Amino acid sequence: QVSLVQSGGEVKKPGASVKVSCKASGYTFTTYGISWVRQAPGQGLEWMGWINPHNGNTKYAQNFQGRVTLTTDTSTSTAYMELMSLRSDDTAVYYCVKETYGKFDYWGQGTLVIVSS
Amino acid sequence: QSALTQPAFVSGSPGQSITIPCTGTSNDIGAYNSVSWYQQHPGKAPKLIIHNVNNRPSGVSNRFSGSKSGNTASLTISGLQAEDEADYYCTSYIGSSISWLFGGGTKLAVL
Numbered sequence: 740q741v742s743l744v745q746s747g748g749e750v751k752k753p754g755a756s757v758k759v760s761c762k763a764s765g766y767t768f769t770t771y772g773i774s775w776v777r778q779a780p781g782q783g784l785e786w787m788g789w790i791n792p793h794n795g796n797t798k799y800a801q802n803f804q805g806r807v808t809l810t811t812d813t814s815t816s817t818a819y820m821e822l823m824s825l826r827s828d829d830t831a832v833y834y835c836v837k838e839t840y841g842k843f844d845y846w847g848q849g850t851l852v853i854v855s856s
Numbered sequence: 857q858s859a860l861t862q863p864a865f866v867s868g869s870p871g872q873s874i875t876i877p878c879t880g881t882s883n884d885i886g887a888y889n890s891v892s893w894y895q896q897h898p899g900k901a902p903k904l905i906i907h908n909v910n911n912r913p914s915g916v917s918n919r920f921s922g923s924k925s926g927n928t929a930s931l932t933i934s935g936l937q938a939e940d941e942a943d944y945y946c947t948s949y950i951g952s953s954i955s956w957l958f959g960g961g962t963k964l965a966v967l
Binding site: 774776783784785786789798800834841842843844846847848849 | 859888890892894896901902903904907908913945947949951953954955956957958959960961
């Protein structure tokens with residue numbers, strides 16, 4: 740069965756960076772894209788970016804251009820999301836999501852990132 | 857691009873039907889049949905309930921259905937049950953630019 744298991748919660752200071760991991764299992768990792776979606780407390784879902792694990796091609800949402808980097812390690816079927824220059828409004832739950840032909844069919848459990856001085 | 861527009865709150869009684877609209881533009885919902893809907897219970901990850909406008913993944917109740925007309929997609933839940941109380945989000949996949957837009961979300965209360 741498909742599973743996406745994310746790394747644990749983080750507390751960071753403003754200006755720092757955070758790197759969240761997402762280990763996939765139960766399917767061929769290089770066949771489907773991985774997107775990252777975040778949700779600030781009490782707010783809606785926001786798409787951040789997408790990566791093709793097969794060739795490393797990426798696409799980032801305009802709001803995150805230059806501040807987020809998506810990578811994958813195909814040897815361990817793990818995807819990574821690094822967000823830099825953190826601000827307090829980056830406090831959110833970050834989800835990795837398996838993308839299949841435009842739909843998000845499997846979600847990780849979420850990783851809470853708190854940005855606070 | 858702006859987020860898709862959903863009502864913030866919808867309510868219904870057990871057994872009733874409700875419809876949640878999701879309005880976009882001719883560049884997103886109007887251009888592609890790649891609208892998906894997600895259900896999110898408090899403290900949980902979202903769950904895919906409708907994809908490609910009106911397709912239900914295996915295991916999703918047939919009480920959930922989707923449709924689209926022009927730039928507006930809709931999610932209908934029939935025979936409301938208490939367990940349907942959750943937040944619902946629409947998404948449109950923009951194939952030409954490999955990007956996704958989310959709606960702002962709708963909280964469904966089953967009264």
